[in-house]
Amino acid sequence: MPFTLFNTATRQKEELRTQEPGVVKIYACGPTVYDFFHVGNARAFIVFDTLRRVLADRGWKVVYVQNITDVDDKIIHKAEAEALPPEKLAAKYTEAFFQDLAALGCLPAHHHPKATEHMAEIIALVRKIMAAGHAYAVNGDIFFSVRSFPGYGSISGKNIDELEKGARVEINEAKQDPLDFALWKAAKKGEPSWDSPWGPGRPGWHIECSAMSMKYLGESFDIHAGGEDLIFPHHENENAQSQSVTGKPLARYWLHNGYLKIEGEKMSKSSGNFWIARDVLKVIPRQVLRLFMLSAHYRSPLDFNPENIEAAGHGYAEFQRTMERLRGIIRLPRQEDYLTDTTAAELEKELVETGRSFSAALEDDLNTAGALGFLFRLANKTRQIIAGRPPKTHQLLQVFHAVHEALGKMAEILGVLPEPQPVPEVVQKLIEQREAARLEKKWELSDQLREQIISRGYALEDTTFGSLALTQNQFILAELFTSQQATRGVPADRNRKK
RNA sequence: GGCGGCAUUGCCAAGUGGUAAGGCCAGGGUCUGCAAAACCCUUAUCCUCGGUUCGAUUCCGAGUGCCGCCUCCA
Numbered sequence A: 001m002p003f004t005l006f007n008t009a010t011r012q013k014e015e016l017r018t019q020e021p022g023v024v025k026i027y028a029c030g031p032t033v034y035d036f037f038h039v040g041n042a043r044a045f046i047v048f049d050t051l052r053r054v055l056a057d058r059g060w061k062v063v064y065v066q067n068i069t070d071v072d073d074k075i076i077h078k079a080e081a082e083a084l085p086p087e088k089l090a091a092k093y094t095e096a097f098f099q100d101l102a103a104l105g106c107l108p109a110h111h112h113p114k115a116t117e118h119m120a121e122i123i124a125l126v127r128k129i130m131a132a133g134h135a136y137a138v139n140g141d142i143f144f145s146v147r148s149f150p151g152y153g154s155i156s157g158k159n160i161d162e163l164e165k166g167a168r169v170e171i172n173e174a175k176q177d178p179l180d181f182a183l184w185k186a187a188k189k190g191e192p193s194w195d196s197p198w199g200p201g202r203p204g205w206h207i208e209c210s211a212m213s214m215k216y217l218g219e220s221f222d223i224h225a226g227g228e229d230l231i232f233p234h235h236e237n238e239n240a241q242s243q244s245v246t247g248k249p250l251a252r253y254w255l256h257n258g259y260l261k262i263e264g265e266k267m268s269k270s271s272g273n274f275w276i277a278r279d280v281l282k283v284i285p286r287q288v289l290r291l292f293m294l295s296a297h298y299r300s301p302l303d304f305n306p307e308n309i310e311a312a313g314h315g316y317a318e319f320q321r322t323m324e325r326l327r328g329i330i331r332l333p334r335q336e337d338y339l340t341d342t343t344a345a346e347l348e349k350e351l352v353e354t355g356r357s358f359s360a361a362l363e364d365d366l367n368t369a370g371a372l373g374f375l376f377r378l379a380n381k382t383r384q385i386i387a388g389r390p391p392k393t394h395q396l397l398q399v400f401h402a403v404h405e406a407l408g409k410m411a412e413i414l415g416v417l418p419e420p421q422p423v424p425e426v427v428q429k430l431i432e433q434r435e436a437a438r439l440e441k442k443w444e445l446s447d448q449l450r451e452q453i454i455s456r457g458y459a460l461e462d463t464t465f466g467s468l469a470l471t472q473n474q475f476i477l478a479e480l481f482t483s484q485q486a487t488r489g490v491p492a493d494r495n496r497k498k
Numbered sequence B: 001g002g003c004g005g006c007a008u009u010g011c012c013a014a015g016u017g018g019u020a021a022g023g024c025c026a027g028g029g030u031c032u033g034c035a036a037a038a039c040c041c042u043u044a045u046c047c048u049c050g051g052u053u054c055g056a057u058u059c060c061g062a063g064u065g066c067c068g069c070c071u072c073c074a
Helices: A039-057 A073-082 A086-103 A119-131 A160-165 A207-217 A228-246 A277-283 A286-294 A306-330 A342-363 A368-387 A394-414 A425-439 A443-455 A477-482
Strands: A004-007 A012-015 A023-028 A061-066 A135-138 A141-144 A181-186 A201-203 A221-227 A251-257 A260-262 A458-463 A466-471
Touching (some): A023 A039, A039 A061, A039 A221, A039 A251, A039 A260, A039 A277, A039 A286, A061 A207, A086 A277, A119 A135, A119 A141, A119 A207, A119 A228, A181 A228, A207 A221, A207 A228, A221 A228, A228 A251, A277 A286, A286 A306, A286 A394, A306 A458, A306 A466, A342 A368, A342 A394, A425 A458
Parallel strands (some): A023 A061, A023 A221, A221 A251
Antiparallel strands (some): A004 A012, A135 A141, A141 A181, A181 A201
16 A cells, blocks of 8 residues: 655645655754753654654654754854853753653654754855855855745745745845845854854754755655744755755655644744643653644644643543553463354454554554544454453454554554553452452452552452453643643734734 | 635544544443443534535535744744
8 A cells, every 4th residue: 555645845645655665764853952842843753753653664664864953043042041152052952852852752863963063064065055056155154045046935835026025034135135045154253153165154044954864865865854834944945955956856755744732823932832841741641642642633733732631641541441451351361162252253353454444544644643543443342342241262362462462563653552560469469359259259358458459559340351450540630731840931922913 | 915724523533425433521321249430322414605416524616714834933
C-alpha cells in the first residue's frame, strides 16, 4: 500500500516516493534554544517523531535530522535578560531541550546539528549564493535578492507582488526589496560573531537550515517538516536560497503540522498564552500528552484545554487497564483442550482486521486519529470478551496473547505504550489470600482484604480468569490548570483588524 | 488588501457518492457473595442555500461563521 503525505508545496496528498528506494531523508526544524519549549512546539516534535516511527515500522530506513538554532536575535536578547553570555544561555536550553524531548518520548534524531558548529558550511553557502548572483552586500550585511529567484513563493503559494502590498515589514533602507532577507548579518558590538569574507557577523535565520540539511541529507532530500508557521517565510526562504544555487528544490515533500491552540487561539510565545512542556509533563504522563496530540489529525488545529486533556487521560487509563488485564490473564497456564472456540476465532478476526486498518490509516497521510480509533476498538472488543466470562480455552488464551502483543506494538508506534508496572509481591499475596477466602465464602474477610489492596493503590476485578489487580492511574488534572506549576502567560492585547 | 484552512452527536474527533469509527461526559441497566474505574443500552436529517447525480454529509457554486499566514514563531 502506498504511503501518502500532504505536500504543502503542491497542496495535495502525494505518494511518498523517495530518491533512494527504501530510504527516507527527513529534516525537521528544531528549536531556537532561548527558553524551554512549550507544548505547541512539542506538538511538532511529537507529530514528526511519530512519522519517523511509522515509516521505520513500515520498513523504511529513516535518516532524521533536527537542527538546533543556537545563535539568533532572541538568544542575544534573552541572554541579556538572564545575565548570561549567549553561548551559556544557548547551552543551558540546548540541554533542557534534549531532556524534554526524551521526556516526551521522542527518539533522538540521527543528527542534531547546531548552527554555531557549521559556520564554515554556512559561509560557503552564502558565497555560492553570491557567486550565483542571487545576493548582495550592504555594509557587511548580505541579503538574498528575492526578485532574482523566479520560483519565489512556490512553497507557500504566495505571489511577490501581493506580498508587498500587504507587507507589514519594516522598511529597511539597505534592502533593494522589502522582501529580501538576510543571509548574513554584520556583527554589532558585543554580539557573538564569526569571521567571514564580509567581516565579522552571524548567520541570518534561514541559512543554517539550508547549509546543515544539505550537509547531512544532500542537496535535495525527501521530507522537510515543521510547524505551519514556518511555511512563510522560513521554508520559502530556505528553499529559495538553496535552489538558487543547486537548481533543485531543497526537499520534495514539505510537511506542516497545525497549531496547538488555547481557547481557540494559537499558542505562541509572543502572545504569551502558552504552557511550558516540561511543566505539563510534571502532572501528565507523556503517553497522555501524546495520545492527546495524536487524537486529531496532525494538520488540524487542536485545542489544549482541561476537557480535551482529561478525555485523553481517561482513554489512556482505560487502555492501560486493558493491557494489565491481558497481562494478568496470559500468565495463566495453558490448558490442553481441543475445544473449538468461536469467541477466540472472532477476536482473532478482529485482531487481523485491526492491524490492517491501523496501518492503512497511518499510511494515509499519518491519520493517527483514525488509527487510534481502531486500536481502541480492538481493546474494547477484548474487554467485552473478558467481561463476558468466556470458557478458558487454550485457543482463547493464545489469542489474548496475540492481542496483547499487537496492541503493544501499535501503542509503541504511536509512543503511547504504558510502561508495565508489575504488581508487587505483597499485593499478589493479598489477592491470593482473598481468593482463598472467597472459596471458603468468608465474605467479610474477603472484603477486608480487598480494602487492603485498594489502599495500596490497586483496583480489583474478579474475572472468569481470576482476580486481577489494576493500577490506579489517575493524574490530578486540576493541579495543572490551576497551580503555578505550569508557566502560563496572559494573551497580549493585540490590535485586531475589524 | 492578498493567500490558505476549517465547519460532523453534550464535548473531542475519524470517515465515506448509497443514511456516519473511536474517545470523553451523562442517564439507565447487567454480570457478581457484594463490588468494580468492568460489560451492555440510549443520544447526529454531518453550518445554510442552490447545482450535478437514481442517490451527497461526502463533488461543484454561493453565503455565513471561526482560525491562520502575509512580522519572531512548531
